[in-house]
Amino acid sequence: DAGITQSPRHKVTETGTPVTLRCHQTENHRYMYWYRQDPGHGLRLIHYSYGVKDTDKGEVSDGYSVSRSKTEDFLLTLESATSSQTSVYFCAISESHQGNYGYTFGSGTRLTVV
Amino acid sequence: QQQVKQSPQSLIVQKGGISIINCAYENTAFDYFPWYQQFPGKGPALLIAIRPDVSEKKEGRFTISFNKSAKQFSLHIMDSQPGDSATYFCAAYYFRDDKIIFGKGTRLHILP
Numbered sequence: 105d106a107g108i109t110q111s112p113r114h115k116v117t118e119t120g121t122p123v124t125l126r127c128h129q130t131e132n133h134r135y136m137y138w139y140r141q142d143p144g145h146g147l148r149l150i151h152y153s154y155g156v157k158d159t160d161k162g163e164v165s166d167g168y169s170v171s172r173s174k175t176e177d178f179l180l181t182l183e184s185a186t187s188s189q190t191s192v193y194f195c196a197i198s199e200s201h202q203g204n205y206g207y208t209f210g211s212g213t214r215l216t217v218v
Numbered sequence: 219q220q221q222v223k224q225s226p227q228s229l230i231v232q233k234g235g236i237s238i239i240n241c242a243y244e245n246t247a248f249d250y251f252p253w254y255q256q257f258p259g260k261g262p263a264l265l266i267a268i269r270p271d272v273s274e275k276k277e278g279r280f281t282i283s284f285n286k287s288a289k290q291f292s293l294h295i296m297d298s299q300p301g302d303s304a305t306y307f308c309a310a311y312y313f314r315d316d317k318i319i320f321g322k323g324t325r326l327h328i329l330p
Contacts, residue, residue: 135316146307146322147262154316194261198316205311206252207318209261 107131110195110210117217123182125213127195135198136178137207138162138170140191147194153178185217221245222310224321232329237295239324241308244289250311252318253282253293255304262307266293298328 107130117123127136138150139162149162151170159170167189169181182189192214196207224241231237243251252267268275268282268291275282281294295302308321 144322147320196261198318205250205313206254206264206267206309207262208264211261212259 108195108197108208108210110193110213112213113211114214115216117185117215119186119217120184123185123215125180125193125195125215127178127180127210129176129178129197131197131199132175133197133199134175136172137196137198138168138178138180139194139196139209140164140189141194141212142191150180150193182215185215187217189215190217191215221319222308222321224308224324226324227322228325228327230327230329231298233298233300235298235328237293237298237302237326237328239293239306239308239326240290241292241321242288242290243310243319245310246289247312248310248319249313251282251284251291252309252311253280254307254309254320256307256323257304262305265306267311295326298326300328300330302326303328 109128111126135154137152139147141147148164150168153159153172171179192212194212195210198207221244253265254262255265256262266277266280268284270286273284279296284291305323305325307323310319
């Protein structure tokens with residue numbers, strides 16, 4: 105497995121405050137992804153990275169920014185948190201596992217904006 | 219734009235029965251079709267996957283059936299067990315862009 109660690113696992117924050125979520129991987133994977141998961145919407149791509157300092161927007165990128173200064177770390181920042189950003193956030197990398205290709209996900213960060 | 223449509227949204231099956239989840243895709247350029255299983259409080263995990271040049275793939279009690287002409291694929295769980303209760307996502311994968319499009323998920327509950 106890729107060894108993906110997300111931190112924090114849970115966070116409660118106030119509306120209008122900045123929040124940064126961290127994703128750390130240990131196996132030098134080039135591609136990394138941030139998703140949010142909400143009931144009825146499934147998994148929606150926020151941003152992704154295809155290398156150090158190389159990032160691009162996903163389908164729900166408004167209100168979010170990302171940075172990748174090292175291969176192993178991909179940070180997601182909510183510049184000014186809103187209640188609509190209450191969600192579970194997942195980081196992912198792409199890899200093959202026993203001949204099956206796909207993404208490996210972290211355990212998620214549950215973010216509540218009050 | 220939703221390119222992978224998944225049904226049903228939720229499914230209840232008796233223990234020992236067959237669970238069937240269906241997906242349809244629109245873009246014929248996809249290279250690979252994985253399925254993910256997610257338990258509460260966990261991230262989705264890759265369960266089984268199939269290439270579009272194969273009509274069926276079986277791993278234990280899990281089988282993917284693929285119909286390229288109809289642009290449809292399905293997951294069958296044989297002899298469903300309470301431990302299979304989870305949310306399942308189908309997906310379609312572009313290797314070139316390393317991009318996966320997910321269905322919206324099916325919440326499966328197996329009655330003991």
